[in-house]
Amino acid sequence: MTGPAKILLRGVTKSFGPKKVLQGIDLSVAPRESVVVIGGSGTGKSVLLKCILGLMQPDSGSIHVDGEETTTLANRERERVMRKFGMLFQGGALFDSLRVWENVAFGPIQSDGMAPQKARDVAMAKLGAVGLGPEIGELFPSELSGGMQKRVALARAIAREPDIIFFDEPTTGLDPIMADVINDLIVKCVSDLGATAVSITHDMASARKIGHRITMLHDGRLIWQGPVGEIDRSGDPRVDQFIHGRAEGPIRMQVRKL
Structure with a gap:
């Protein structure tokens, strides 16, 4: 990334009781860039998005939007920053x-x-x-x-x-053809506006289409970041398991026994 970041997170943490959901998140998003955060259900993607939006207060760390620290803003100041945002x-x-x-x-x-x-x-x-x-x-x-x-x-x-648009699982509940239509529309709308985009999804087809860069959230940390075209060569077995949807691998799903 060159030039000042549109969105910049440093050391962002968030816990709910003993559960550590975000454990030191560092993320930079450049102007007009589309970044997609992937990861399984319950890994903290929505919490991360809510912290950036200001709907949730992180326990520690900083979140800058256009160079301005947002975690300490009063209500009126926060409303001013929120005007920059659009949300699907x-x-x-x-x-x-x-x-x-x-x-x-x-x-x-x-x-x-x-x-x-x-x-x-x-x-x-x-x-x-x-x-x-x-x-x-x-x-x-x-x-x-x-x-x-x-x-x-x-x-x-x-x-x-808006200057910045957030997409929360934009293709959930849609058939593959309609999902692709929505992905195409997202790309077009973001491009036409010259907006910066941050999306969260577990749909790899969507991630590959709407993102310039992908980062994976696992166990409260961003374990990999890179251009969309490099994700198949991440070299991380956890990323490889996720993007190919394999049950076997280092990521173990917790299943409650009846």
Whole structure:
């Protein structure tokens, strides 16, 4: 990475009681770079994302966004930093009681005070950016397929044209073809915005497609980092086991016996 980091973590730790979830995380993300964090369920990927977002306070360490320490910010200052962020949640997290366009326009209206008619125009434009026509904007989320709901969630994530976009398991629950459609849309939207992206996933097809760089989280530590094209030559048996989905290897899944 050259130049100042867009996001910089140093020595970030987080525990819940005796369970050490993050154990000294060091991570740099360059402007316009797309970094994907892979790892099994329960390895701390979501906790890491929440710490960067400011939804969770780390026990120690520093998190800088655009060179600014964010772990010590007061509420008003944190809100200012949060305006830089867009987020695609794992389940979409759409509001069932709002029409599609109102979901997409929620941030511009509620956070930016944009007039509803102008926000509606923005929402329709963002729906178009993810391949959905204006007629979809008048529907409710319950009237859409899972893949269309994910597109709407992506449109909402980019509605405020954020500097940084976070993707939480963006292809979960989708069939392989729709997952690839979403991956293509993520690449396009991030590129069009010139945004920085941080994603967490256990879907290797998605990781390879949307990331410039991959890092693997295991046992609370980032055990490998490198360009997407080098992950098959990581030289780490834990990474090799994970990316090929092998039951046998150094990573042992804990299975409760009945």
